[in-house]
Amino acid sequence: DTEVTQTPKHLVMGMTNKKSLKCEQHMGHRAMYWYKQKAKKPPELMFVYSYEKLSINESVPSRFSPECPNSSLLNLHLHALQPEDSALYLCASSQEGTVYNSPLHFGNGTRLTVT
Amino acid sequence: GENVEQHPSTLSVQEGDSAVIKCTYSDSASNYFPWYKQELGKRPQLIIDIRSNVGEKKDQRIAVTLNKTAKHFSLHITETQPEDSAVYFCAACSLGGAQKLVFGQGTRLTINP
Numbered sequence: 001d002t003e004v005t006q007t008p009k010h011l012v013m014g015m016t017n018k019k020s021l022k023c024e025q026h027m028g029h030r031a032m033y034w035y036k037q038k039a040k041k042p043p044e045l046m047f048v049y050s051y052e053k054l055s056i057n058e059s060v061p062s063r064f065s066p067e068c069p070n071s072s073l074l075n076l077h078l079h080a081l082q083p084e085d086s087a088l089y090l091c092a093s094s095q096e097g098t099v100y101n102s103p104l105h106f107g108n109g110t111r112l113t114v115t
Numbered sequence: 116g117e118n119v120e121q122h123p124s125t126l127s128v129q130e131g132d133s134a135v136i137k138c139t140y141s142d143s144a145s146n147y148f149p150w151y152k153q154e155l156g157k158r159p160q161l162i163i164d165i166r167s168n169v170g171e172k173k174d175q176r177i178a179v180t181l182n183k184t185a186k187h188f189s190l191h192i193t194e195t196q197p198e199d200s201a202v203y204f205c206a207a208c209s210l211g212g213a214q215k216l217v218f219g220q221g222t223r224l225t226i227n228p
Contacts, residue, residue, distance in 0.1 A: 040221070041220070042204050042218035042219065042220060042221055043204075043218060045215055045216070048215075056215065090158065090159070103149060103161045103164060104149075104159075104161065104216065105161075106158040106159050107158060108157065108158045109158060
């Protein structure tokens with residue numbers, strides 16, 4: 001199994017809703033990542049978990065809350081989002097905690113629309 | 116921090132011709148340079164990468180060259196095919212510090228039949 005699986009594929013939510021994005025990998029990778037990608041732009045790093053511990057938070061607003069229940073799962077909890085948060089949210093994993101020795105494997109993403 | 120510039124932003128070539136995309140980076144400590152291909156509506160996928168201890172790497176029709184002195188690296192695609200049409204992102208990563216990938220802005224490559 002060489003895939004990173006993300007659910008849901010599409011999500012529409014209001015600004016007062018609470019929702020969660022889920023990511024799963026069964027490649028035994030020890031690092032997992034959340035990226036945000038706006039149209040026609042590169043992925044922007046949000047969070048990195050290395051060995052189930054949060055290692056990087058790129059000054060992301062608190063309305064985004066990551067969670068890593070175990071080494072295979074990564075969640076992103078969403079609350080009180082703004083319309084400008086609409087984007088493609090990509091999960092990725094890498095075998096080790098550094099991209100130098102282990103390239104990123106991306107999931108297909110969740111396309112989020114905030115109304 | 117690292118800054119990666121990518122050119123051109125769009126590139127259109129005839130099928131069978133070659134395509135070249137160029138990136139420059141600012142941090143001389145960066146030592147890992149991957150290239151990702153993202154087809155419309157799909158995830159970015161690693162197509163080739165190079166580390167700073169080599170100057171060139173090739174995989175079938177795709178090659179990457181690295182010039183550490185000038186701090187630039189390039190993607191070369193030969194004998195282009197329609198399925199090469201996609202957005203290509205270069206990236207750079209430093210072994211030290213936070214070891215984050217910094218992406219270029221992307222190149223939209225269109226192969227004309």
